[in-house]
Amino acid sequence: MNKRSLIVLFSKLVALFVILAGCAPLGPAAPTAQAKHKVCLVTDVNGVDDRSFNATVWKGIEDGIKELGIEGKYLESQEQMDYEKNINAFIDDGCDLIITVGFLLGDATKTVAEKNPNVKFSIVDYSYGPVIPNVLAQVFSAEQAAFLAGYLAAGVTRTGKIGTFGGMQIPLVTASMDGYALGAQHYNKAHGTNIEVLGWNPATQTGLFTGNFESTDDGRTLGEALMDEGADILMAVAGPVGLGTAAAIQERGNAYIIGVDNDWYVANPEYKEIVLTSVLKNMDVTTLNVIKASKVGSFAGGVTLGTLENGGVGLAPFHELDGMVPVELKAELALLVQQINQGTLSSLP
Numbered sequence: 001m002n003k004r005s006l007i008v009l010f011s012k013l014v015a016l017f018v019i020l021a022g023c024a025p026l027g028p029a030a031p032t033a034q035a036k037h038k039v040c041l042v043t044d045v046n047g048v049d050d051r052s053f054n055a056t057v058w059k060g061i062e063d064g065i066k067e068l069g070i071e072g073k074y075l076e077s078q079e080q081m082d083y084e085k086n087i088n089a090f091i092d093d094g095c096d097l098i099i100t101v102g103f104l105l106g107d108a109t110k111t112v113a114e115k116n117p118n119v120k121f122s123i124v125d126y127s128y129g130p131v132i133p134n135v136l137a138q139v140f141s142a143e144q145a146a147f148l149a150g151y152l153a154a155g156v157t158r159t160g161k162i163g164t165f166g167g168m169q170i171p172l173v174t175a176s177m178d179g180y181a182l183g184a185q186h187y188n189k190a191h192g193t194n195i196e197v198l199g200w201n202p203a204t205q206t207g208l209f210t211g212n213f214e215s216t217d218d219g220r221t222l223g224e225a226l227m228d229e230g231a232d233i234l235m236a237v238a239g240p241v242g243l244g245t246a247a248a249i250q251e252r253g254n255a256y257i258i259g260v261d262n263d264w265y266v267a268n269p270e271y272k273e274i275v276l277t278s279v280l281k282n283m284d285v286t287t288l289n290v291i292k293a294s295k296v297g298s299f300a301g302g303v304t305l306g307t308l309e310n311g312g313v314g315l316a317p318f319h320e321l322d323g324m325v326p327v328e329l330k331a332e333l334a335l336l337v338q339q340i341n342q343g344t345l346s347s348l349p
Contacts (some may be wrong), residue, residue: 037295039064040095041074042086044102046214048074051267052239053101053283057124060287061099067288068295083108091116097294099287102126103172109135120299122290124283125172133301138286140306143179143349144340145279145313148333149258150183152277153233154195155329163198163231165208165222167238176237176260176279178202178349186347198231202349210241219244227255233276235260246271256321263316276324278316286312309341
């Protein structure tokens, strides 16, 4: 075969190769990268580092990043006018699940969710009636854990007086104050004592409130007022406001605090020597569960309730103050947990 024939043959082979390459791939196609499930948090005005609600919910998202490989983002609201704006920003960002925190975001969440029925939402510590189909509310039976805290406080007080106050007089706050006061009353009934609860009367629904969830100065003022009346175990149901109470207690050195929402011994280590326990709303646990449902496609609007029985609420360890709590009192608390879980305790609110 001469040189010209070889060139013609080579040209035909190249043409045939090109045709075959266009008809079928030479190997498996490269997989398309799948976008991560995007979970987006809108905080209230206290920000993501509030050591309370926002921080605990963000921890749930961080757990989702580690365990489920999701993408997590947040926007901090500087004022109430930011709530709807921040939620809409996450709509534009294509978030798969938008989580909002607290009753102050209730109206904004409802407005945006109803305009975007194909977007999944979860709001923490707030619920709607009737249910919004694309919103899953995370609510908590905090009164169960607060009941245990009131019983505990009544069992360890040295002055015979314990105290509480709230941020705002709304059901989510007063439910915990009810539990605390009724727990102390249950202790009195069981032991024939007369421990007094200052700051809240569950029968008349009257008591002390700061009117906000931000001012630590207000927390200091009400804490000092309760201590001046003789209370030596205090529970502030006011989020970060209670840090002002803790500061006042630490300075005086003659009282103890019961934290709320998360374990204050861990979240606020500067006050760990005065933290008796904390009434836990395990929002990180419920948030992670909502993320899992959203990611696998089982998400549904409605309400998820955290209780003592399912671990959604609880009483934190006594940590360094464990020695303050007699063994007999610990056994009584354990029995109360059983009774609450079985629904046989009639003293609960």
